[in-house]
Amino acid sequence: MHIATRLAHAGLGEDPRTGAISTPIYQTATFAHPALGESTGFDYSRSSNPTRLTLEESVARIEGAHSAYAFASGLAALSTVLGLFSQGDHLIVAEGCYGGTSRLLDQVFARFGITVSYVPVMDTAAFAAAIRPETRAILIESVSNPCLWVPDFRALVALKTEHDLLLFVDNTFLTPYWFRPLEEGADLVLHSASKYLAGHNDTIAGLVVVRDAELAGRVAFLQNAVGAVLGPQDAWLTLRGLKTLALRLEAQQANALRVAQWLKEHPAVTAVHYPGLPDDPNHVRLGDLASGHGAILSFSVADAEQVGQLIARLRLIPYAESLGGVESLITVPAIQTHANLAPEERERLGVRDTLLRLSLGIEDATDLIADLAQALAAD
Template identity: 55%
Template sequence: MRIDTRLVRAGLGTDPRTGAVSTPIHPSATFAHPGLGQSTGFDYSRTANPTRRVLEQALAEVEGGARAFAFPSGMAALTTLCLLFRPGDHLVASDDLYGGTYRLFERVFREYGLEVTYTDTTAPESVGAALRPNTRALLVENPTNPLLKVADLEALGRLARDRGLVFVVDSTFLTPYLQRPLELGADIVVHSATKFLGGHNDLLAGVLVAREPEWAERIEFLHNTTGAVLDPFSSWLLVRSLKTLAVRVERQCRTAEAVARFLLGHPEVTRVYYPGLPDHPGREILERQARGFGAVVSFRLRSADQVSGFLESLRLATFAESLGGAETLVTVPSRQTHCDMPPEVRERLGVTDDLVRLSVGLENPEDLIADLDRALQGESG
């Protein structure tokens, strides 16, 4: 069964008693026991909830993993991931990555003895040079946020296996519909499900999917013990959203490529970052290991002084953090998503004040391009 069919059928047939087509919501904190030493399979919602279980089973199936776990945010998922390691362990991570992940590593877990080295994960030789005897894991965003660098996951998977590392891929930007990291050598996949998986800017959620039962058991223990679990209503919303993931992402990818090509020729834009453009260094890799290029486009204006006027002139695209929803969102990473990175780190990476990140939504592409063109020219519209 193809993945788009599996997505549409998420949760179907999970309530045989009533035959409900839509997965029921079970907003119950606890569940009655039939008798002493007996259980319905559900005891307490922190441990397991019927609605969340339907979601997690669907996510595991579409990713091709042994188990999936749903969290109340992407950061909660990453925090639980970090708890798999011990003080003195060392991780290697993508240098160009979400500022919240950097903040979690540097301002929380470094205090607990977890060390992280950031390197260019598009170059396996750079990853190899960053490894130490105490390196335990490799974490890669693919593509990266916000400069959309693309790593060869198969090559990194081989490297991780050879060195006995846990290979973790944050696949938020591409979703399991476009990219399936577990099939390319990853051990654990991370998603901020708030983004494309949710798709409507109306929920917060995070996901970890483990390829092997061994890692699933460790995550399950932490998931239950720390209590960072997704509530039943958000779980139901996410099941609902998975059903339209394929059609949403396909439309968003087509529009994103049209927008990127438009920006590429605009006189007020000096550079465009989008893996679907012919000159993007990661295009060939994504053609091989994914089925699309995603719906996030980053670009640079001629001057950082233009950014404020550009944002004020937009009428369709909304100036807001986050990405992956039905509505097109515009973000200035240096001032929003990556503001907690030290200025010198942002400068070195290229996350400067002239950089704009665009999450392309479901609007008509001609309307969206017209709105961007008007704003780039400084017209109020």
């Protein structure tokens, strides 16, 4: 089936007893057993819950995976996955990743003896040079946040295969609608499901999707042992969001392209980063890999004072954390998502005080452009 059909049918037919089209919310902590030594398959909702299981099984089918696991947030998912590693293990991570990822690695897991080398996103040779005997995995984003760089994914698959490493991909920005990394050779995919998958800025959730049975078994153990699981209400909201993902992404991507084209021509804008633009340095690489270019763009203005003025003048687009919902949102990465990086590091990575990230929603593009136009207008 086409991916849009698989998404629309997420969870359908999972309640044969009643025939419910919408998956029920099993708001229960525990389950009664039929008799001593017998189980319905559900014992305690930390270990498994029918609503969460329906979400997990639906995502696994959509991704072409062995299994999927739902967590209380994207960082809860990543924290649990990092439990796969031991003291002395080494990870290679793409530079400029989401600030919460680097904070977790540098300020939490570093204390447990897990070391990290950060390398430029697009420099495959740097990934190869960073490999040590104790290296266990490579962690990348399919599209980097917030400058939208695209790694040479197939070269990294070859590299991880040659050196018997794991390849983990944060695919939050592209979702399985546009790109399914497991089908291309990745071992594990992470999603901040709070973003596009749930899609309405009303849910916090994370997903881990695993290609093979052995690794899936290890993640399943950690999910139960750590216990940072997604509750049934949020599992239901995420499942509901999946059903409209294809429609939302098509509308959001169309808006992103129109707004990016308009920003490129605006005299107050000094740079626009969006892989959907034909002259963007990541356009061809992403086009060879994925079926879409995404609905996130970033752009720069001349100075930090203009950033504050623009934020203050916007009337339609909220200044808020997060991305991927039906409402457009604007952020300043240097003081929000990447604030934990040192100023010189942000400068080197292009996350300057003059950079803004715009997540496009499903509003009419004409209204979004009008709001940006009045906010960027000279006094």
